[in-house]
Amino acid sequence: MKIAIEELAGCSGCTIAVLDLHEMLLDIVKDADIVYSPVIMDVKEPPEGIDIAFVTGAVRNAENQEHLERIRRRAKTLVAFGTCACYGGISGLSMLNSNEDLFSCVYQGVDTVKPNGAIPTDVPPFLYRAFAVGDLVKVDYYITGCPPKEAFLKQIIPAMIKGDTLELSRKSVCSECDRIMGPVEGWKLSRRHEGIPDREHCLLGQGYLCLGSVTFGRCSAACPKNNVPCHGCNGPSLDILREPCRDIYSMMVRRISDLTDKPAKEVEKELYDVAHTMYAFTIGSLIMEDKENSKIRDLVKERSV
Ligand code: SF4
Ligand code: SF4
Ligand code: SF4
Helix, strand or coil, X not given: CEEEEEECECCCHHHHHHHCCCCHHHHHHHHXXXXXXXXXXXXXXXXXXXXXXXEECEEEEHHHHHHHHHHHHXXXXXXXXXXXXXXXXXXXXXXXXXXXXXXXXXXXXXXXXXXXXXXXXXXXXXXXXXXXXXXXXXXXXXXXXXXXXXXXXXXXXXHHHHCCCCCCCCCEHHHHCCCECCCCCCCCCECCCCCCCCCCECCCCCCECCCHHHEXXXXXXXXXXXXXXXXXXXXXXXXXXXXXXXXXXXXXXXXXXXXXXXXXXXXXXXXXXXXXXXXXXCCCCHHHHCCCCXXXXXXXXXXXX
């Protein structure tokens, strides 16, 4: 069994999540050779005849696209690994800024570079938008999470290598969360740092924007269990993904409206920074943008050419 891990536009955190399997890696390499992974080994390009390629990161520039198409040709099974690969992830947020702004920020605007440093002209050109891997090539399996969580990977990676099948939950984060819905009175949206939520009741009911109901599970509701609202890092729940008329923003507005008895228009006025709160992990996904009532089209101001 030959395994490869390809890196596109991402933070490499997904590959680190594989390394975080620690001793289990020793069992994995008894059955499989890791033949290519730019983060963990010095092999310049993937060989032919890969059995499973895990692709991490979104497709943001021409080099990402070339590398994706190359690994697709060379791998029997391709897995979109992590939310950037599945839905564009954090890399997709780059579409909120122009190319010019992005380049001047990276090469001139941060403290670790010299002011007025030169912007290189030989970096791969951006595509006109960010893409999820499945927007451009056939994907055999999707593993979401930013990054996918250790307990989940421990279940599925050995099974994939051995060719075993598993029954996995298809439910949302809320289904894995044991908080109870408390009285919802005088609901007012609060940011995460504004107060300390009570640990027993639903965070959304307390006014914290918890996306658990619109987010795919398999993380054991890690954030709500630690008193932090879910910010949607596993991507959309299956009902949102499947139904063309369901979208993260509209479903959250409806949920809050039902919970608080406020008219939807009033709820919409309270929600702000929609790009970062609702679509932080999915803005770069064509599937999510193409939904009938998606707000992504309005949020993306300028496309790269
Ligand atoms: S999904 Fe998250 S951890 Fe993985 S590459 Fe993207 S930003 Fe990094
Ligand atoms: S909205 Fe958040 S806090 Fe409430 S039940 Fe769902 S995951 Fe738990
Ligand atoms: S609770 Fe939400 S933000 Fe936290 S790990 Fe799970 S999906 Fe990601």
